[in-house]
Amino acid sequence: MDNKKINPLSVFRNIRQRKFVKEINLEEGFSAKNRIYYIVDKGSFVETNKKLKSANPLDFPDYEEKYKNTVKKTNMNEAVITGIASIEGMKCVIAVMDKRFFMASMGRIVGEKVTAAIELAERKNLPLIIYCASGGARMQEGIFSLMQMAKTSAAIERFSSKGGLYISVLTNPTTGGVTASFASLADITLAEPKALIGFAGPRVIEQTIGKKLPEGFQTAEYLKEHGFIDEIVPVKNQREVLGRLLKLHAKDFTPVKKAKHIAGFAGRSAKKALGVFG
DSSP states (O other): OOTTEEOGGGTOSSOSOGGGOOOEETTTOOOHHHHHHHHSOTTOOEEESTTOOOOOTTOOTTHHHHHHHHHHHHTOSSSEEEEEEEETTEEEEEEEEOTTTGGGOBOHHHHHHHHHHHHHHHHHTOOEEEEEEESSBOGGGHHHHHHHHHHHHHHHHHHHHTTOOEEEEEEEEEOHHHHTTGGGOOSEEEEOTTOBBOSSOHHHHHHHHTSOOOTTTTBHHHHHHTTSOSEEOOHHHHHHHHHHHHHHHOSSOOOOTTGGGGGGOOTHHHHHHTTTTO
């Protein structure tokens, strides 16, 4: 087997859904769907705002064609999937970005879905987890893309002011406007080993300040050493760590009712168990 590939069956003891299990290329990373079904309780994920799609507000040449091709390639309508789920029996709202989709650039719909997820967590009084990944703003949407930084940051501020718990998980890479907005505003910030995290690229920074950057600058390890990240967590440990954090910060320490049986729920039954209709 290629050393750059791993079989998730040899790493994850608790596989979420077999149809999403494939050999994972470590250089390409995980798809959003794979992340969700590895992390959340089996059968508990209920997706929100699935049908939202981007338009072409600036009539950018070839954008629509490239967008359609990316939708077909990834089987996603946008670069983030959002929903309600439970982890280790604890309910939460989760958003997972997917760098296969335009390098998870933050266009209007990405900003809208992330904001809607934050507001859902606020309404439901649930903790929020966002898996962040991005190459920056989506240039094809211009100022509409840049405004998502303010939009998502304002939503996080409202959520935080009401005592909501927000955990961000920074994956490789997390850069540009995502880093400069909601990715950096969490109560608890986790990161994956060796993830590239920053705003501008190293070359741009060096040209701006006229100095050579330190070794390992913008890696997760460097940022943890300098206090920007709380902990570096390998993928195989993330479910356990997130479950523990949710339990430690739970307001009533009451897990999802019959959480150990939630694996048998599907569709409307899962929604009912998670209180989506409540």
